[in-house]
Amino acid sequence: xxxxxxxxxxxxxxxxxxxxxxxxxxxxxxxxxxxxxxxxxxxxxxxxxxxxxxxxxxxxxxxxxxxxxxxxxxxxxxxxxxxxxxxxxxxxxxxxxxxxxxxxxxxxxxxxxxxxxxxxxxxxxxxxxxxxxxxxxxxxxxxxxxxxxxxxxxxxxxxxxxxxxxxxxxxxxxxxxxxxxxxxxxxxxxxxxxxxxxxxxxxxxxxxxxxxxxxxxxxxxxxxxxxxxxxx
Amino acid sequence: xxxxxxxxxxxxxxxxxxxxxxxxxxxxxxxxxxxxxxxxxxxxxxxxxxxxxxxxxxxxxxxxxxxxxxxxxxxxxxxxxxxxxxxxxxxxxxxxxxxxxxxxxxxxxxxxxxxxxxxxxxxxxxxxxxxxxxxxxxxxxxxxxxxxxxxxxxxxxxxxxxxxxxxxxxxxxxxxxxxxxxxxxxxxxxxxxxxxxxxxxxxxxxxxxxxxxxxxxxxxxxxxxxxxxxxxxxxxxxxxxxxxxxxxxxxxxxxxxxx
Numbered sequence: 001x002x003x004x005x006x007x008x009x010x011x012x013x014x015x016x017x018x019x020x021x022x023x024x025x026x027x028x029x030x031x032x033x034x035x036x037x038x039x040x041x042x043x044x045x046x047x048x049x050x051x052x053x054x055x056x057x058x059x060x061x062x063x064x065x066x067x068x069x070x071x072x073x074x075x076x077x078x079x080x081x082x083x084x085x086x087x088x089x090x091x092x093x094x095x096x097x098x099x100x101x102x103x104x105x106x107x108x109x110x111x112x113x114x115x116x117x118x119x120x121x122x123x124x125x126x127x128x129x130x131x132x133x134x135x136x137x138x139x140x141x142x143x144x145x146x147x148x149x150x151x152x153x154x155x156x157x158x159x160x161x162x163x164x165x166x167x168x169x170x171x172x173x174x175x176x177x178x179x180x181x182x183x184x185x186x187x188x189x190x191x192x193x194x195x196x197x198x199x200x201x202x203x204x205x206x207x208x209x210x211x212x213x214x215x216x217x218x219x220x221x222x223x224x225x226x227x228x229x230x231x232x
Numbered sequence: 233x234x235x236x237x238x239x240x241x242x243x244x245x246x247x248x249x250x251x252x253x254x255x256x257x258x259x260x261x262x263x264x265x266x267x268x269x270x271x272x273x274x275x276x277x278x279x280x281x282x283x284x285x286x287x288x289x290x291x292x293x294x295x296x297x298x299x300x301x302x303x304x305x306x307x308x309x310x311x312x313x314x315x316x317x318x319x320x321x322x323x324x325x326x327x328x329x330x331x332x333x334x335x336x337x338x339x340x341x342x343x344x345x346x347x348x349x350x351x352x353x354x355x356x357x358x359x360x361x362x363x364x365x366x367x368x369x370x371x372x373x374x375x376x377x378x379x380x381x382x383x384x385x386x387x388x389x390x391x392x393x394x395x396x397x398x399x400x401x402x403x404x405x406x407x408x409x410x411x412x413x414x415x416x417x418x419x420x421x422x423x424x425x426x427x428x429x430x431x432x433x434x435x436x437x438x439x440x441x442x443x444x445x446x447x448x449x450x451x452x453x454x455x456x457x458x459x460x461x462x463x464x465x466x467x468x469x470x471x472x473x474x475x476x477x478x479x480x481x482x483x484x485x486x487x488x489x490x491x
Contacts, residue, residue, distance in 0.1 A: 074416035092416030093367060093400050175400030175411065176372060193299045193375035193403070 010203050012179045013187040020095070020183060021163035024102035028110045028159050029152070031103075036114035037144075041123070054111045057104055065104060066172025073097050073173065093175035098183070101169040109158040117151025118144075157218050161211060262290035263464035264310060266301040268317035268451070269406035270341060270378065270423035274484040275315070278477045282468060289464040297404040299375045305330055305456055312459025313468060317341060317405070317423075318377035319452035332460030338472060339486035341449035342424040343381050344438040348413050353437030357389045357445075360419065365398065369411040369420035372401040377449055379408070382421035384446035424485035451486075 006014075039047060039054075057065060073080045073091035080090030091097035121144070129143045145152065167185040174181035176190065184207055191200035267275055272295050279291055298316040305311055305325055315338070316322050322335045345352045345360075360368055370386075371379030379401070386392040400416075402408025405423045412420035427438040453472070459465035471477055478488055 070410075070414045070416060074414045076415045080416075089366070090416065092411075092414065171403060173416075175367070175369070175417075176403075177400055189403075190372060190374060192303070193297060193372070195299070195303075195375075 004206065005198075005202050006206060007199065009178055009182075010184070010187055010199065013182050013184045014203070014206065016095075016179070016182065017164060017184040020098055020102055021160045024099050024106060024163055025110075025156055025159040027099070028103050028106060029156060032107070032110045032114055032155070036111050037118055039111070039115045040118035055108050057106075058108045062105065062166070062168025063172055066101065066169040069097070069101050069104070069169065070173045073100065092173055093177060093181055095180060097173050098170055098181055101173055102163045102166060105166055105169050106159040106162045109162050110155040113151040113154040113158065114148065117148035121147045153218070153221065157214070161214060164207065164211060261462070262292045263312045263459065263462055263468065265291060265293045265313045265315065265468075266305065266309070266311040267293050267295050267315040268298045268301075268377075269295045269404050270317050270425045271295070271315055272406065272426065273429040274425055274481055274486070277480045278472070281476055281480075282471050285471070286464075286467060289467060291464065291468065295406070297375070298377060305458075308458075310458055311456055312462045312465040313453060314456055315451070315453040317449065317451050319450040322452045322454040325454060325456070330457050331454040332457050332465075333455040333469065335452045335454055336469065336472075337450055337452045337489045339451045339481055339488060341378065341381075341451055342443060342485055342487065343378060343385065343421050343441045343446070343449070344424045344427050345419060345441060346409075346412060346422050346427045346432075346436075346438045347419040348435055349415055349418065351436040352419065352439050355419070355439045357385065357391060357441060360391060360395055365418045367400050367417040368395060368398050369400050369402055369408050369417035371405050371408045371421075372403060376402070376404050376408075378405045378421070378423050381446040381449050385421070385441050388445040428484045 003011075035050075035054075039051060070092055071077050075081060075084050075090040075092075077090075080092065084090055091100065125143050125147060126139055129139045134142065165185060166183070167189070170181070170183055171186055171189070174183070174186060176182045176186055182190075184203060188200050188203050188207075191197070191203065265275075275293060279293065282289075282291065294311070298318055298321050301309075301311065301314055301316070302321040302325060305314055306328060314322055314325070319335060319337060322331065325331050326335055345355050345357065347355070359365075370382040371377075373379040373383035383392065386395060400411060402411050402420075405426065408420055409422050409426055411417045412422070421441070424438070424440065426432065453469070455462075455465045455469055481488060
């Protein structure tokens, strides 16, 4: 089964990349909502430390993150070692390991737009909703999420696109197992190293067009409402 | 401004100035070598001797994947010497008119079984079938010369098919070693020259893989077109053939041409 001259192994890599981007984006959105909310409203001094931690993946080279993750998730690390003692397997060279790596790598791209959106919204709409007897869940679903949809969309798109192009972290902890940890960017790297420029071209072009189509969709949506952060 | 603070500032300025001056000195066109990662330890020792004999000829080395260096040199990267782990790459560069010298064979590489958690000298290729080895690291056989030889040895031993689901792939031999060193892969096939490093040997032995199981890993180097008129390049090419350099290469387990 080959379309556009892309081999079956490369389709598997693309599929894996897509799955990785979808899963890590979904998990990040869920986990970062409360974190961003807390950051937007807390007055505590520890806030600056948490903000610095969240922004850390922006400035660290992906290979540094990958190197520490390999140690942490491997059988001798805190996470991998604990799993081993519990009778489970460590997380290096696994899809779960890649998801954890992607989530750390894309964390600031989700937290920061959400935090900005929550800050811009302020507490006022919630107080009004509360006086109208809206419960906590109702306030979240009917007030917070609709009012911060620009931030949500930005966070989702940035995290998804960022994971599509991720390379260094996945190279360090992945092990390049076809169908399990070999994502598209690593397959392209491997084609280039093996002087298979034709395959590298096809796969790269496909990724390029996908990313372009994704951004066109975002700009089209943007005509209806402005997406904070990445658009003017 | 208080007095000690001003003194500190002056000290910092002097320090910055001396740094800048050393940088300017070093930028007097040092010779640049692109070297395969398996040479990491051996070449460092040879360079130490070279630096003593020729202090006026500074040398810089970048270690990495032989295949990547080939593309980079083809595309005009400013390397003066290119030490490849696979002699086919410098030959290809020579054919493309990118070499200022003949292709000079300098060594033959060997592969070994190595582990960071246990003494691999008691292992054989056959013991890899043991279930306790959940992950086995080799370099990517598609483009890493050592990975290609590892694959050949596993195929020749009739083990490839059984082991394939447990293999993980490093991008080059140094990354492969890193995968084993982290313990994430229990065992791996790496270059003898890397396993021979004293600091690594301390952490357990290695098992030399029979070289009848794979095509010889012939390694070669060239002076690139870029290094054609660099005096240090020729000097270093000669130093590489000196008895001292050959002794070091031999100590790291390389088989030398003509031996």
